[in-house]
Amino acid sequence: MVIEMTIQVRVSDFEKGLNWYKTLLRKEPDFVPHEGFAEWELIPGSWLQVAEGNPTQGNGPLRLGVTDIESERERVMKELGVELFEVYSREEVPVKWGSFSDPWGNRLGLFEYLDKTEEAKTIKRVLQR
Secondary structure (H helix, E strand, O other), X not given: OOOOEEEEEEEOOHHHHHHHHHHHHOOOOOEXXXXXXXXXXXXXXXXXXXXXXXXXXXXOOEEEEOOOHHHHXXXXXXXXXXXXXXOEOOOOOOEEEEEEEOOOOOEEEEEEEOOHHHHXXXXXXXXXX
């Protein structure tokens, strides 16, 4: 039985990486156990770890669910210098999505539910934990 999950990205400059991810996530880390390592609990039981080290090529993307992908895309472009990325959708897929990279080459992305009723159910479920 899986009870939690973590995903780790590595950055070659930890201080810059820490600040970049604090801006992306709009919060301070939830846990900093030692130098060169920080963790954020994104939703209950799901953790993003940022560690000092050599980035892994070809990983990801780790996509974060948001309620307005276009405004969030504009924010990450403005605040983090992310290059313009396309937002995709397909008739058979219930979300629209887009991908980008952090300055160290880690693949990230955003997605937004097309069905706002389903989105509201997901938000309610996450907040009830």
